[in-house]
Amino acid sequence: MIRINQLKLSVGHTKADMKKKAAKMMRIPEDKILSLVPVRQSLDARKKNELLYIYSLNATVSGKEGAVIKNAKNVNVVLNTEKPYRFPEHGQEPLCHRPVIVGFGPAGMFCGLMLARAGFGPIVFERGERVEERKRSVLQFWQGGELKSNSNVQFGEGGAGTFSDGKLNTLVKDPLMRNRKVLEVFVEFGADPSILYKNKPHIGTDVLSVIVKNMREEIIRLGGTFYFQSCVTDFRIKDGALKAITVNGSEEFETDVTVLAVGHSARDTFERLLERSVPIEKKAFAVGLRIQHPQRDINAAQYGAAEIEALGAADYKVTHQCANGRGVYSFCMCPGGVVVAAQSEENTVVTNGMSYHARDGKNANAALAVSVDPKDYDDGTPFGGVALQRRIEHAAYTQTGSYRAPCQRVGDFLAGKP
16 A cells, blocks of 8 residues: 655645545556545645645555555655554463453543453443433533532543543554554544544544443443442452452452553542552642633634634644743643533532534633642642642632632733732
């Protein structure tokens, strides 16, 4: 297969335009091209009057590929050497018990699917509700209902990302093609195939909830078992090995293999692990706020026009290194999205951002975060960072006396004005 890089086309181009340009770059007739598959698509918006898509494509052609590449005399026409992801080989020694997965966010979902397809029949414990029930609980909470501490925007089937747009971009290198495999699995279970090549792919909260359900049903079909509203509360460890887990404070399950896919908010789990002498160390993280702007303003800044139908809602990325060494950056940018309350503990408030697949809301929002180092919160325990988070979250709650997030105009914030 031939890889074509740096193929540039104007926004609004057709498939015929792409085939014509590919044939020109390979210096072959168009009818010699058997297929063209986009691998990557990014937008070059440096010239607002000339917006371009830049593609990498996989091409199959009639005739010998080596001859085509040699004749093209183009550094951007090369042999594609990427190989598909392969699941690691596993041992043949039988397990005493089926493997257990704690948590069914992204890590738990893919761990469960891969183990199920390898014939291991995993058992999944998720403290929250099924995604169908979880959506109803979250909607009721947003309308003034009670907070369910184990099933909310942060906890429940699908994890926190279920209510956060389903953005899939990462800066991690991918020599083993694992990232590609993740995208392929999402498409298999209902995502738009365009996520396979878009530079910043996203699924959308509305579509992602369906995909999560589909993945669960596939794991069950392959022999997996799910327990919802089942919080793992303790671990029985003997001679340095895990022997059993306790669920909901009472029921014990024997196991010798457990994957903790608990995410970043399962503070009770972390505390219990430390009590059971499992090594835990503090790490740097980031805290910040959500900033919201009219989407038309972001479009105008990025595209040169408030609306360009072919492009949809624009996004942005901001990074800055302060003189004192701290990094400030945007995170989880949601074009055409909304800011939502996302707490998981009583009397606290945090915020999250989310978008639906269409990204057609009137506002854009993003987190603006500043790096926090362990020396900023060292209290002699591994949980100083958690204590700092709780102080900030509780202070936000006291500002309103409710689970609604406090809000302020940017100009007032910068001026120090309430």
